[in-house]
Amino acid sequence: MPVSAAGSGSPTSGISLLLGGADASMGSQGYQLDVTSGAVVIPAQTTIGLFNGVQTLRQLLPADIESSTVRPGPWVVPGGHIVDYPRFTYRGDDARRRPALPPGPRLVNVATDASLSIG
Numbered sequence: 001m002p003v004s005a006a007g008s009g010s011p012t013s014g015i016s017l018l019l020g021g022a023d024a025s026m027g028s029q030g031y032q033l034d035v036t037s038g039a040v041v042i043p044a045q046t047t048i049g050l051f052n053g054v055q056t057l058r059q060l061l062p063a064d065i066e067s068s069t070v071r072p073g074p075w076v077v078p079g080g081h082i083v084d085y086p087r088f089t090y091r092g093d094d095a096r097r098r099p100a101l102p103p104g105p106r107l108v109n110v111a112t113d114a115s116l117s118i119g
Contacts (some may be wrong), residue, residue, distance in 0.1 A: 011041050015057075017050050018043040023083075030085025033057060035077050050084075056082060 006008040011018075021043040022032050031053030042053035060078060064071040 011039050013038045015040045016042070017054070019047065019050060020045065022049065026083070026085035030083070031056075033080075033082040033084075035060075035079045035081075037079065040077060052084065056084065 002045055012054060018038065018041065022045050026045060029048050029052060031042055031049040033053050033056055034041045039096055040057060042050060044050045063116045068115065
């Protein structure tokens with residue numbers, strides 16, 4: 001997919017990642033994702049926020065986008081408006097302070113964190 005610099009004004013077609021233009025209250029990890037019939041626009045205050053927004057966009061696309069071979073389109077994304085930012089100043093494992101564990105229990109913790117079923 002070709003990448004080009006954005007012009008002035010609001011993007012009206014394609015996928016646009018905008019560094020800036022998002023509400024400052026979303027903090028460094030937040031983003032906004034707007035999908036219309038012609039454009040996907042993700043503004044964020046930082047590159048971390050853009051990364052998080054792209055991950056959400058990937059989740060909205062069909063699983064075939066992860067194929068190792070070229071798959072035919074068109075790729076359809078449901079329209080909508082998402083505003084996402086952490087409620088707290090940390091996400092995920094940053095909040096947990098676990099002691100070092102031997103490999104067995106550590107594997108269980110990793111599987112649990114990834115929501116894998118062990119049994």
